[in-house]
Amino acid sequence: MQYDFDFSFIANFWPELARGALKTLLLSGVSIVFGFLFGTGVAVARVHGNRTLSTIATCYVELIRNTPLVVQAFWLFFGLAALGLHVPAFQAAIITLVINVSAYTAEISRAGLESIPKGQREAADCLALSRRQVLFHIELPQAIERVYPALISQFVLMMLASSILSQISVEELTGSAYGIQSITFRGFEIYIVVAVIYLILSILMRLAMEIGANVVFTRRRRLGTYL
Numbered sequence: 001m002q003y004d005f006d007f008s009f010i011a012n013f014w015p016e017l018a019r020g021a022l023k024t025l026l027l028s029g030v031s032i033v034f035g036f037l038f039g040t041g042v043a044v045a046r047v048h049g050n051r052t053l054s055t056i057a058t059c060y061v062e063l064i065r066n067t068p069l070v071v072q073a074f075w076l077f078f079g080l081a082a083l084g085l086h087v088p089a090f091q092a093a094i095i096t097l098v099i100n101v102s103a104y105t106a107e108i109s110r111a112g113l114e115s116i117p118k119g120q121r122e123a124a125d126c127l128a129l130s131r132r133q134v135l136f137h138i139e140l141p142q143a144i145e146r147v148y149p150a151l152i153s154q155f156v157l158m159m160l161a162s163s164i165l166s167q168i169s170v171e172e173l174t175g176s177a178y179g180i181q182s183i184t185f186r187g188f189e190i191y192i193v194v195a196v197i198y199l200i201l202s203i204l205m206r207l208a209m210e211i212g213a214n215v216v217f218t219r220r221r222r223l224g225t226y227l
Helices: 010-048 051-065 069-082 089-114 118-126 131-168 173-184 187-216 218-223
Strands: none
Touching: 010 051, 010 089, 010 131, 010 173, 010 187, 051 089, 069 089, 069 131, 089 131, 118 131, 131 173, 131 187, 173 187
16 A cells, blocks of 8 residues: 655645644643642642641542543533533633643642751741741742752643643644644644644743743752753
8 A cells, every 4th residue: 555645735734733833832831820820839738738728639639630631621611511601612721721730730849848858947947937938938949949840741741732622622733733634634644744843842842941940940050950
């Protein structure tokens, strides 16, 4: 069986692919920011919250991490619609990604918080620092710095997983590829191109977050220990 590759049609559809790639980046950027903030709050609740708050945070993390992203997306988009709450596809996609990535961020950040030596907390108590000061000036900066490589990997995986959201009619990169393939019937070629675009987006995202780390984490920059 012989197959003749033909990529010439890409020139006619590059605007659709560009829009899909930009929408993927927008979905990822918004989800990373809010997912990181919410996930860090959940991690703090697990480590420093009272028993009730810690239990709720633990249940949230386990529920989200042990259910598929596509099921979460279907529940938010189709399930809420069945209850009379109509959420647009793009907003449902963002909410789904924020909920999903926050659970993984919470688990990663919890590990970072628990890695802080107890001696530092005891020293902070001797200096009469409040719990808020200890958290925001001692624990969180060190914890995030320690787990930042793991967070980068998780955020890149989340960007790649956003392709699933084409199942709820979000026209991100994979959704755009579906539309092009249905017109050209050149699925093999279009998905090769899309795979290359995802690879480029992953590399660029990783580089951007590594550069950001070397700007934010001044101690790492002083010591010359880059990610």
